[in-house]
Amino acid sequence: MPQTAAAPLTPSASVLEDEGCYRALQARDARFDGRFFTAVTSTGVYCRPVCKVRTPKRDNCRFFALAAQAEAAGFRPCLRCRPELAPASRSEPVWSTQDASHILAQEAARWLSRPVVEGDAPSMATVAARLGVSERHLRRIFQAAFGVSPQNFQRTHQLLCAKQLLTDTTLPMADVAALSGFASLRTFNAALQAHYRLTPSQVRATGNAAQATLSLRLYYRPPYDVERVLAFLAQRAIPGVEVVDTTARTVTRTLRLVHGTTGLSGWIACRFDTTEPCVQLQVAPALVAALPQVLALVRAWLDLDADPQAIGTALAATWPDAAGVRIPGAMDGFELAVRAVLGQQITVAAAHTLAKRLVLACGGPVDTPHAALTHRFPTPTELLALSDDALGALGIVRQRQKALRALAQACADGSLPLHPGAPVASTMAALQALPGIGPWTANYIAMRALRWPDAFVAGDVALHNALGLRQHTHPAQAAEAVAEQWRPWRSYGVVRAWQSLAKQ
Structure with a gap:
């Protein structure tokens, strides 16, 4: 494919x-x-850049x-390339230099595009209250930043979500x-x-969703x-919870999530396609x-909305091949946090063993068509129910x-949000x-569960080794100096550093 040059695209226009x-x-x-x-x-009609129809005249x-x-x-989404399938385009704020109005607009967009739980779509008043500004002020800066009203932004997101569900399910x-x-x-x-001049039945007729x-x-x-x-x-990968087949390019796992007040357990299977840049996802009926x-x-788990152009540019001086780097996230923030605590001051293999034992001790069983998937990771309440003697065993x-126990209690009572979009500063302080x-x-945890692109583990020994700073008098300070040019993508720089050691 030709290496097309294009100027940076800014959502403000x-x-x-x-x-x-x-x-x-x-x-x-x-x-x-x-x-x-x-x-x-x-x-x-409006299309994705990858639409396979004949290129229109300029x-x-x-x-x-x-x-x-x-x-x-006044344009409608293309029924062939399906704009609802495009990766999200989210510019990450540079907190030290970007003005507060644009940051507020970005955060409002995140809230307005969050998945709906039991029909409860967030209102602009609710979002404004969460961000600590008046609704009128937020509407004004949102319009200035994106060129559309918050209502139009949210309605487009809802309609594209509905279009995907109608077509694929x-x-x-x-x-x-x-x-x-x-x-x-x-x-x-x-x-x-009103928007697409189509009925739901007409949209559904364009899909192929007869599979169970x-x-x-x-x-x-x-x-x-x-x-x-x-x-x-x-x-x-924890046996019983996750299975990764690098040859088949697949990863399958169980999960439990809370939908409103209801707990749902099931499984997902992901396969990286070899013919186009997409993941084929199967989801359990449950x-x-x-x-x-x-x-x-x-x-978020597979970091599918990353901007490789921006990441590669920021890391190029240290890692010229960094554009393809991704940060594996977490399907469950509590699970990721528990595994991070278990892994303190021990090897990855040892932490893996402890996680496996914990799942067998208190993780719930899950019925799946995959023989290797049998359990889900325990909930905070289930972990708290284990005695000290049981944990010691x-x-x-x-x-x-x-x-x-402290982590599980904070997650159980809702005082510690561990999900993408959670407030970074307050969550880091609470942790x-x-x-x-x-x-x-x-x-x-901020890097993987909160999806914060600028997290930085300054004291990480592996990072020091990758940067050749192990013998430095103050390796953490030296690492911070090197990583200053990586902002706001320092998380990706850390992961790329870890990868460089794996090849040695």
Whole structure:
């Protein structure tokens, strides 16, 4: 594929007048998938850059940074390339230099695009209250930052979510409406007709969702270092919970999540496609009620919305080949945090053994069609139910027991959010206030569970070795100096450093 050059695409401009976009469109360059959308004035449709239809004439093209901007201008999503499948385009704020208004707008966008739980879509008033500003002020800065109103942004997200569910599943229309955040089926039908001039049945007719097990495609922007991501997961896979086959490029696991007030247990299976940049995902029927939530978790877990161009540019001076690096996240923030605590001051293999014992001791059984998947990771309540003697019998020392109990209690009572989008500063402070959790563990959890791209484990010995700083008088300070040029992607620099040691 040609290496198309294009100027950086900024969401603040509603229309992108950039010849680079057209060149990327001509090349169907997957590196720009989700970074802009092409609206075609002759058809009234907007597409992803990778759409396989004949390239439209340049004079008929308008380029938008967001799907919401294209829809606000009166364009409908393409039924062939399906814009709802594009990787999310999220610019990560540089906290030290970016103005507060743009950060607020970015955070509002995150909240407005969160998966809906039991039909409860977040309102602008709720988001404004969470961010500590007035609703009027937030509406004004949102419009200035993205060129569309918060209502249009959220409605586009809901409609594209509904379009994916209609096309890829056999869910009843009422369930699709609720999962997409519509208050009623009538409101959903009216919105679909008004925006797309299609009925739900007409959208469903374009799909092929007769299978009992849900199968969906999740796209990402290349390059993506699939082998290293799978190797990372394989080294840490807990028997009974996860299975990684690096040859088949698959990872399968069980999970439990809370949907509203209901706990759901099931399994997922992911396979990295070899012909196009996407993950083929299968979801257990038991998890259908929380499908948007599952999709968001998988995208974060496999880091499918990363921007390889920005990451590669920031890390190029130290790691010229860093564009494909990804940070494996977590399907369950509590699980990741427990495993981080278990891994303190011991090897990855030893931590893996302790995690396996803990799952067998108190993790619930899960019925799956995969013989190797038998259990899910324990919940905070289940871990708290284990006695000190029981934890000791697993090989967990007293100091770790205390840390695990404090962690489980904080997660059980809801005072410690461990999910993508959780407030980084306050969550990091809350983690380090717990016994046995210091800066390294807190940053590691922030990196993988909170999806914070700028977490940095300054005191990590492996990082010092990778940077050639082990003999330095002050290796942590020296590492921070080197990593200053990686901002705001220091997490990716750390992972790339760890990978460099694995090859030695």
